[in-house]
Amino acid sequence: MAAMKTLPTRPLGRTGPLVPRLGLGLMGASGTYGAASSDADRSALLDEAYKRGERFWDTGKYPAASDKYGDSEDLLGKWFTANPEKREDIFLASKFGIRPAPDTPWGFTIDSTPEYCRSALDASLRRLGLPFIDLYYVHRLDKKTPIELTMRTMVGLKNAGKIKNIGLSECSAESLQRAHAVHPITAVQVEYSLFCTEIESPQRRLLEVARELGVAIVAYSPLGNGFLTGKLRSREDVSKPGDSRGFLPWLSEDNIEKNVAVVDKIAEMAKVKGITTPQLALAWLLAQGDDIFPIPGSSRVQRLEENLNSMFVSLSKEEENLLREYADGVVGDRFQSKTGYDFGDTPTLEE
Numbered sequence: 001m002a003a004m005k006t007l008p009t010r011p012l013g014r015t016g017p018l019v020p021r022l023g024l025g026l027m028g029a030s031g032t033y034g035a036a037s038s039d040a041d042r043s044a045l046l047d048e049a050y051k052r053g054e055r056f057w058d059t060g061k062y063p064a065a066s067d068k069y070g071d072s073e074d075l076l077g078k079w080f081t082a083n084p085e086k087r088e089d090i091f092l093a094s095k096f097g098i099r100p101a102p103d104t105p106w107g108f109t110i111d112s113t114p115e116y117c118r119s120a121l122d123a124s125l126r127r128l129g130l131p132f133i134d135l136y137y138v139h140r141l142d143k144k145t146p147i148e149l150t151m152r153t154m155v156g157l158k159n160a161g162k163i164k165n166i167g168l169s170e171c172s173a174e175s176l177q178r179a180h181a182v183h184p185i186t187a188v189q190v191e192y193s194l195f196c197t198e199i200e201s202p203q204r205r206l207l208e209v210a211r212e213l214g215v216a217i218v219a220y221s222p223l224g225n226g227f228l229t230g231k232l233r234s235r236e237d238v239s240k241p242g243d244s245r246g247f248l249p250w251l252s253e254d255n256i257e258k259n260v261a262v263v264d265k266i267a268e269m270a271k272v273k274g275i276t277t278p279q280l281a282l283a284w285l286l287a288q289g290d291d292i293f294p295i296p297g298s299s300r301v302q303r304l305e306e307n308l309n310s311m312f313v314s315l316s317k318e319e320e321n322l323l324r325e326y327a328d329g330v331v332g333d334r335f336q337s338k339t340g341y342d343f344g345d346t347p348t349l350e351e
Contacts, residue, residue, distance in 0.1 A: 004051070004052055004053065005308075005309075005312065006053060007020045007021070007022070007052070007053040007054065007308065007311060008020070008021045008311050009021065010290045010291070010293075011216075012056075012091075012135075012165075012186055012187055012216045012293065013185075013186045013187055013214055013215050013216035013291065014184070014213075014214025014215070015165070015184045015186050015214070016135075016165055016186040016187065016216060017091060019055065019056040019091050019293065020053065020054060020055060020056050020311075021286055021290075021293060021294075021311050022054070022056075022282065022286070022293070022294055022295070022296070022307060022308060022310065022311055023054075023056035023057065023058050023093075023218065023293055023294070023295035024049050024054050024056065024057050024058065024295065024296075024297070024298070024304070025058050025220065025295040025296055025297035026057060026058060026059045026072045026075075026076070026297065027059075027060070027072065027297055037299055039075065039078065042075055042299070043075070043078065043079055043082070044301075045298070045299065045300070045301060045304065046075075046076075046079050048301045048304060049304055050083075050086060050089070050090075052304070052305070052308055054304070054308060055089050055090050055091055056090075056091045056093075056293070056295075057076070057090055057091070057092050057093070058093045058094075058189075058218070058220075058295045059072040059073055059076055059092070059093070059094050060072065060073070060094050060095040060096075060137075060139065073094065073124055073127040073128050074127050076092070076128055077127050077128045077129040077130075080128065080129060080130060081129055087130070090134075091134045091135065092128075092130075092133055092134045092135070093133070093134065093135035093136070093137065093167070093187075093189075093218075094124050094128075094133050094135075094136060094137070095136065095137035095138070095139040095167075095169060095189075096112075096116065096117055096120035096121060096124070096136070096137075096138065096139060097110060097111060097112045097116075097117075097120075097137075097138050097139035097140045097141070097142070097169075098110060098111075098139050098140055099111050099116070110140045110141070110142040110143070110341055111142055112138050112140065112141050112142045112145045112147075112150050112346075113142070113144075113145050113149075113150070114145075114149055114150060114152070114153035117138075117150060117153045117154060117157070118153060118157070121133070121136065121157060121162060121163070125162065131161065131162070132161055132162050132163060132164060133162070133163050133164070134163075134164045134165060135163070135164065135165040135166075135167050135186060135187060136154065136157070136163040136165070136166060136167065137167035137168060137169045137187075137189055138150055138154070138167070138168050138169060138171075139169050139170075140169065140170055140341045140344060141168075141170075141171055141175060141341070141344035141345065141346050142344075142346075143341075143344065143345065143346060143347075144346070144347065145346060145347075146346050146347050146348065146349035146350075147171075147175050147178050147179045147182075147346045148178060148179075148182055148349045149349065150179075150346075151166070151179050151182035151183055152182060154166045154183070155182065155183045158183075165186035165187070166179075166183060166184075166185055166186060167185060167186055167187045167188065167189060167218070168185055168188050168189070169188065169189040169190065169220075170189075170190055170191075170336060170341060170342050170343060170344055171188060171190075171206075171343065171344055172204070172206070172343045172344060172345045173204065173205040173206045173208070173209040173210075173343075174345060175344060175345055175346055176188060176206065176209055176210065176213065176215065177209060177213070178346075180213050180215070184213075184214075185213070185215050186215065186216065187215060187216040187217070187218045187293070188206065188210055188215055188216070188217055188218070189218040189219075189220055189295075190206065190217065190218075190219070190220070191219070191220055191221045191334060191336060192217060192219035192220075192221075192222065192285065192292070192294075193219065193221060193222045193223065193224050193228060193281065193285060194224070194228060194266070194281050194284055194285070194323060194324075194326075194327040195224040195227065195228065195250065195259075195327060195330050195334075196221070196224070196334050197324075197327075198334070198343075199217065204343055206343065210291070211289075211291065215291075216291050216292075216293055217289075217291055217292050217293065218293045218294075218295055219285055219292055219293065219294040219295065220295055222281070222282060222285050222294035222295065222296050223278050223281055223282070223296055224250065224281075225245050225248055225250075226245065227248075227250055227251065227259065227263060228263065228266070228277065228278060228281040229277060229278045230263055230264075230266075230267045230276075230277040230278070232245075232251065232256075232260075233260055234256065234260075248332075248334075248335050249332035249333045249334070249335065249338070250330065250331075250332045250334075251332075252332060254331075254332075255331045255332040258329070258330075258331050259330055259331060259332065261329070262326055262327065262329045262330050263277065265326045265329075266280060266281065266323060266326055266327075269319065269322070269323070269326075273313070275309075275310075275313055276306055278296070278303075278306060278307065278310070279306060279307070279309060279310040279313055280310075280313070280315075280323070282294055282296060282307060282310035282311075282313075283310045283311075283313035283314075283315055284315060284320060284323050286310065286311060287315050287320055
């Protein structure tokens with residue numbers, strides 16, 4: 001058997017450790033895009049990820065059975081119990097800030113209060129069976145709690161040894177600046193892909209400010225919720241039980257045909273280069289800077305291997321620009337803009 005490649009690593013921002021350029025997103029492992037696999041199969045996937053040098057794992061938990069991350073933390077807790085000697089090799093990220101609320105339009109509510117931060121972290125540590133988490137994100141800002149109060153709480157948890165690094169997700173540039181003034185932020189997790197480049201916009205300034213501060217960008221949904229795999233061709237492809245992607249504007253009846261045509265152009269370039277469509281999409285994202293860390297999810301070893309190999313794909317500047325040109329044809333907003341909690345701000349702290 002051929003020797004496995006050593007995965008490229010980069011510092012996770014100015015204050016973070018070296019981690020693989022590509023992380024492993026574990027939301028899908030719990031059945032968000034369909035029924036979850038067995039514990040044995042999912043544990044085997046973690047074994048294979050570890051074997052291949054993938055040591056940057058991203059998880060989370062909302063306190064409900066309908067939670068987007070399902071039993072991801074519970075699964076990891078079992079894996080760490082079975083593999084205690086491997087814990088020190090894994091850079092583990094988790095998050096808090098979203099509570100289930102079945103009576104709301106989106107099925108959740110946002111809570112970034114100090115009280116919920118503390119209780120959510122303790123619950124995560126219990127599920128994981130661990131004394132600390134390497135990177136803990138504020139998943140969303142609730143528009144009510146000044147970011148300074150949340151940050152002070154997280155600094156206290158860091159000083160207590162319960163977290164090692166602090167992150168934000170879907171924050172505005174201003175919120176990032178205010179948070180960073182309290183304590184250095186290691187990473188911002190935000191949607192970023194060929195189909196979603198809003199963090200680059202001069203109006204948002206999030207990428208610009210993150211770079212000024214030395215904060216890494218962790219790109220979630222780097223394959224457009226699976227659309228950039230080339231496997232989603234019709235509404236029927238996202239209508240199976242347990243698949244939550246049917247509500248995505250990109251996949252609506254009005255938009256899906258036009259967007260499939262865009263994916264087909266990307267797929268044709270990938271074919272010419274002798275790689276897969278998702279590899280090309282991930283390679284494009286990696287080419288946007290050494291401070292960009294995509295976290296694609298996978299439930300199968302074959303897909304895991306495919307994603308990891310994207311780190312060894314080179315693109316010319318002409319290819320990068322042509323892919324941007326193709327992606328300009330995408331129609332439909334991203335889902336997060338519908339919720340009202342994208343690029344979130346918080347009130348000014350009154351003291």
